Amino acid sequence: MPLRDEPSAAPDDLDLTAELARDLIRFDTTNYGEGRSNGETDAAEYVSARLTGLGLTPTIYESEPGRTSVIARVPGRDSSRGALVVHGHLDVVPADPENWSVDPFAGTIKDGLLWGRGAVDMKNMDAMMLAALEDILGAGQAPARDLVVAFFADEEAGGVLGSHYLVDNYPELFDGATEAISEVGGYSITLGDKRAYLLQTGEKALIWIKLVARGTAAHGSRLIRDNAVTRLAEAVAVLGRREWPIRLTDTTTQLLAEVARILDVDPQKVGPDELALATGTASGFIQASLRTTSNPTLLKAGYKHNVIPDTAEALIDIRSLPGEEDAVLAEVADLVGPDIEIVVMHRDIGLETEFDGPLIDAIVGTLGRHDPGAPVLPYLLSGGTDNKALSKLGIRGYGFAPLRLPPELDFPAMFHGVDERVPLDALVFGRRVLTDLLSDY
Ligand SMILES: [Zn+2]
Numbered sequence: 001m002p003l004r005d006e007p008s009a010a011p012d013d014l015d016l017t018a019e020l021a022r023d024l025i026r027f028d029t030t031n032y033g034e035g036r037s038n039g040e041t042d043a044a045e046y047v048s049a050r051l052t053g054l055g056l057t058p059t060i061y062e063s064e065p066g067r068t069s070v071i072a073r074v075p076g077r078d079s080s081r082g083a084l085v086v087h088g089h090l091d092v093v094p095a096d097p098e099n100w101s102v103d104p105f106a107g108t109i110k111d112g113l114l115w116g117r118g119a120v121d122m123k124n125m126d127a128m129m130l131a132a133l134e135d136i137l138g139a140g141q142a143p144a145r146d147l148v149v150a151f152f153a154d155e156e157a158g159g160v161l162g163s164h165y166l167v168d169n170y171p172e173l174f175d176g177a178t179e180a181i182s183e184v185g186g187y188s189i190t191l192g193d194k195r196a197y198l199l200q201t202g203e204k205a206l207i208w209i210k211l212v213a214r215g216t217a218a219h220g221s222r223l224i225r226d227n228a229v230t231r232l233a234e235a236v237a238v239l240g241r242r243e244w245p246i247r248l249t250d251t252t253t254q255l256l257a258e259v260a261r262i263l264d265v266d267p268q269k270v271g272p273d274e275l276a277l278a279t280g281t282a283s284g285f286i287q288a289s290l291r292t293t294s295n296p297t298l299l300k301a302g303y304k305h306n307v308i309p310d311t312a313e314a315l316i317d318i319r320s321l322p323g324e325e326d327a328v329l330a331e332v333a334d335l336v337g338p339d340i341e342i343v344v345m346h347r348d349i350g351l352e353t354e355f356d357g358p359l360i361d362a363i364v365g366t367l368g369r370h371d372p373g374a375p376v377l378p379y380l381l382s383g384g385t386d387n388k389a390l391s392k393l394g395i396r397g398y399g400f401a402p403l404r405l406p407p408e409l410d411f412p413a414m415f416h417g418v419d420e421r422v423p424l425d426a427l428v429f430g431r432r433v434l435t436d437l438l439s440d441y
Pocket of ligand 1: 089121122155183
């Protein structure tokens with residue numbers, strides 16, 4: 001296992017954002033899924049103390065012991081405007097230190113980057129939120145409108161114990177809120193030699209299913225044609241190999257048209273997949289947004305080499321295009337056949353909103369001041385965020401965690417990836433952009 005880097009390796013003039021993000025990374029808030037988690041309490045108490053230090057009155061909510069979210073309201077200059085929810089999540093996905101070149105929970109500063117689980121998803125934005133509030137409130141100012149600042153638990157397991165819990169049990173926390181901003185958008189990508197920003201205006205739906213195959217339990221030497229493992233393997237292969245058809249939504253149509261214009265190619269001659277691939281590392285985000293995907297992610301069967309088990313199970317992570325959830329589920333049932341039981345473990349809606357309106361104008365204007373000439377493009381997120389839960393209250397959510405990134409960083413690979421890291425100057429950029437946006441909008 002790599003040695004824990006000494007904190008003294010960090011430069012003395014470390015920006016507050018990096019400091020906050022580093023502190024948050026050092027709380028191991030791993031969420032293993034299926035109810036297993038290290039919990040968010042320590043990180044939540046840290047955040048709560050920072051908010052209190054700014055003169056706010058944060059409240060801590062525990063959905064289950066250790067599963068902790070923090071919410072604070074920040075009065076704006078004009079409370080008659082709809083409130084803006086600015087939210088992040090405090091949990092992270094697991095990290096296997098064996099695969100990392102640094103300790104994933106040390107918050108290492110190296111080569112001008114902050115390394116660690118959550119550096120990108122999404123303790124970076126948590127820190128940017130805190131730093132932006134410090135910039136505004138610390139200077140004796142107020143945001144333009146009321147803010148609901150939320151740090152949720154459990155996002156990485158669908159938000160059941162975080163955003164969904166709060167929306168279902170304490171909807172009054174979000175009274176007056178009309179819009180929300182959060183993760184997986186607002187970062188820069190490189191198209192050809194041009195920098196552009198992706199703003200998330202939609203999310204695919206998620207359907208997490210379990211496949212269960214049953215058969216005859218028997219000695220491993222027998223001739224058994226209804227072997228549960230074989231049956232399951234066939235279904236897993238069918239879903240894993242499934243090429244779901246490309247269907248462009250309003251968001252992806254608009255995105256690809258802009259990409260074609262920037263790359264100066266004829267969208268009539270270049271197909272959507274090819275166009276997505278031409279975006280380089282950004283294709284990691286864009287390709288999966290053009291169709292439904294169904295990825296096998298976990299297998300469970302058997303207990304001894306010479307025993308045929310009577311059941312075998314697999315988890316499949318399905319991300320359907322918005323509005324296609326039921327059709328996709330029906331097709332999945334068709335594909336695996338009647339011998340496989342399908343259990344829906346968790347599902348959540350897809351979202352798509354227009355790339356239009358005052359908040360979009362404010363975001364585009366703010367980015368334009370901080371990075372003049374870089375276009376802002378709408379995109380559909382292949383994953384999901386806590387915006388799904390907030391949408392139940394009619395709150396329109398966007399992905400906007402602004403980061404100006406160098407072209408060589410494969411940013412899409414950072415999400416849930418190995419050696420997750422973010423440039424320190426990108427955090428400074430994000431803090432400034434967010435401060436300006438919240439001050440003006
Ligand atoms: Zn996230």
